[in-house]
Each structure stands twice: as C-alpha cells, then as structure tokens.
Amino acid sequence: MARTISSFTMRHTVIANARAGTVLEAGADAFRKRLEAAFAACGSQAEIRLVPPRDLDDALSLAIEADDAVPVIAGGDGTINRVLPVLIQAGKPVGILPMGTVNVLGRDLGLYGTLEEQVKALCGGAPVEMDVGRVNDRMFHSISGMGFFSLMAREREQARRRFPFSRAVAFAFAATRSILFTRPIAVDLLVGNEHVMVQADAVLVTVNQFDGPDWRRGALDGGLFEVHVLNAGGLYSRAKAALSIASGSWRTAKNLVSFTGSAVTLTRRDKRRGHVTFDGEVERRSGTQSYSLLPRALKVIAARPAGAE
Missing domain, CATH: 2.60.200.40 (Tumour Suppressor Smad4)
Known part of the structure; x- marks a missing residue:
C-alpha cells in the first residue's frame, strides 16, 4: 500500500552538493527520487535541494532556521568542511549523509552502506557532540x-x-x-x-x-x-x-x-x-x-x- 503524506511522522530538508560524485553518477532526477523514497520508507517526508557548492552555506542556513524539519547536509568530507562555520553556529543537531570517496566523518558517525541504509541510520539516529580542529584561521x-x-x-x-x-x-x-x-x-x-x-x-x-x-x-x-x-x-x-x-x-x-x-x-x-x-x-x-x-x-x-x- 502506498504511503500517503498524512502518514509521515518526520520531515527532513536535505541540502545536497549537486557536484557530489554520487549525484553525478546517478543523475540529479534519479538521485532525488531515490533519496525521497529512502526517507519515505523511514516515515519521513523529505525535501531534497540540489545546490552548487558556492550556494551550500546559504541553503544550509535557511534549512537550519526552519523549525518544521531536521536539516541534513549531503556530501563528502570536503563538502562538510566547507560548511563547518554554518554547522557550528547552528545551535542544534544537523544530519549528515556521506557521499564522498573516503567519508571519514560518515564512517565515524556509523553512516555507511547503501544510500537507503544510511538514511535509515540517520532517521533512527541520536545527537552527538564532536570536537573540531582549527589551523590558524x-x-x-x-x-x-x-x-x-x-x-x-x-x-x-x-x-x-x-x-x-x-x-x-x-x-x-x-x-x-x-x-x-x-x-x-x-x-x-x-x-x-x-x-x-x-x-x-x-x-x-x-x-x-x-x-x-x-x-x-x-x-x-x-x-x-x-x-x-x-x-x-x-x-x-x-x-x-x-x-x-x-x-x-x-x-x-x-x-x-x-x-x-x-x-x-x-x-x-x-x-x-x-x-x-x-x-x-x-x-x-x-x-x-x-x-x-x-x-x-x-x-x-x-x-x-x-x-x-
């Protein structure tokens, strides 16, 4: 039986790096549909926003400011690095979907396997606090x-x-x-x-x-x-x-x-x-x-x- 909008109990707003290898390999439309389906299978209605790297900060800031959905940033370790100032100032937990080559942080957070497995782990996850390194500025x-x-x-x-x-x-x-x-x-x-x-x-x-x-x-x-x-x-x-x-x-x-x-x-x-x-x-x-x-x-x-x- 198809899931209806009224049956969703969670909402996520996913800001995805449009230049990430996973997006380019699958194609933007196919990636969006697959990700929406993965969240829907976990009882979440997800809005997927594919944005170029230069717009990641602004798009993520808007997603964090909204109170009706859990903000998620999707990309590799480099993508997460670029938005670190926004993440640190968020004041609330932000989800991460690793889509890079190495995905050091994603593995540390227990987010690995297929895209569907990562989404399932994220939807059932818990907030954690982590240290950040700084080199000069x-x-x-x-x-x-x-x-x-x-x-x-x-x-x-x-x-x-x-x-x-x-x-x-x-x-x-x-x-x-x-x-x-x-x-x-x-x-x-x-x-x-x-x-x-x-x-x-x-x-x-x-x-x-x-x-x-x-x-x-x-x-x-x-x-x-x-x-x-x-x-x-x-x-x-x-x-x-x-x-x-x-x-x-x-x-x-x-x-x-x-x-x-x-x-x-x-x-x-x-x-x-x-x-x-x-x-x-x-x-x-x-x-x-x-x-x-x-x-x-x-x-x-x-x-x-x-x-x-």
Missing part, C-alpha cells in the same frame, strides 16, 4: 596534513574527474602519481611539550585518535589530536604507505611514528609554501601552522549503536 572536522597525504588528496580530486566511472581506478592513478612526485619535507613538530625535527614524506593530524587499523575514530569528543609522521624513505616507502592505507594495515608500518596532544605546531624548515589538506580540501600555505581544538563545537546526528534503544 581554518577549521577541519577530521584530518589535516601535508606531504604525501595532501598530494594524494589533490591527485584524487583530479583523478575523479578523469576517471568518473571507477573510484578504484581513480585511487590507483592518484596513488601512483603521489608516490612518484612527493618530495620529503623538513618539519619542526611541537606536540604538547614534545619537540622534534623530522624529515618526512608526510605529516597527518587527526582530530582524536583512530582506533585499530581502520580509518575510524571511536571517540569524537576526546579532546586531543593524533599526529602521524611518515618518515622519509623514498619511492619504496611511499608505495608501502599507499598499500597500507588501502589494506588498513597502516598502523603497523615501521616508518610511521604517532604522537598525541591537545595542541600541535608544524613549521616547514625550508619556509616555502606547500600544500596542506583539510578534510580532502587542499590549500597552499606558508609559515607556521598552529593546531588548536574547539571542544564539542559541532552537533550532528549519529547512528545509534546496534542494540541501543
């Missing part, structure tokens, strides 16, 4: 870094446009170019009171710690950074690093060293501008990068753990 929700990992982020975006038919091919292409063209960087690293000088292929800073081999955080409000340094080791070392990332065995890499602290300072000793990544978004920056935490600054909706009421 720039915020990020999960990962920031320089060197190999930032080059991977840049190459991945270019590869996705070049190979839209296969994420696996895009990843392999991006990894190959990153392995070949990464150059070691000399970095002064201050984590808490620990000061080290390193020659590294990559430095990665995460908001809270990844648990085990998976790129997944058990706690989003732990109040600390974890810093991973991939010591310089040449092509072979970078190739092993890329393989360990893909296989989930990166925690056991011999040339990877990790630190934890509530504040981090990174300074390139060559004083040159370099690429720094923020949740997959890449910028060229110079000078000292000072990392600080905004404790529990973000309210989002996470899937309830299995068995939770």
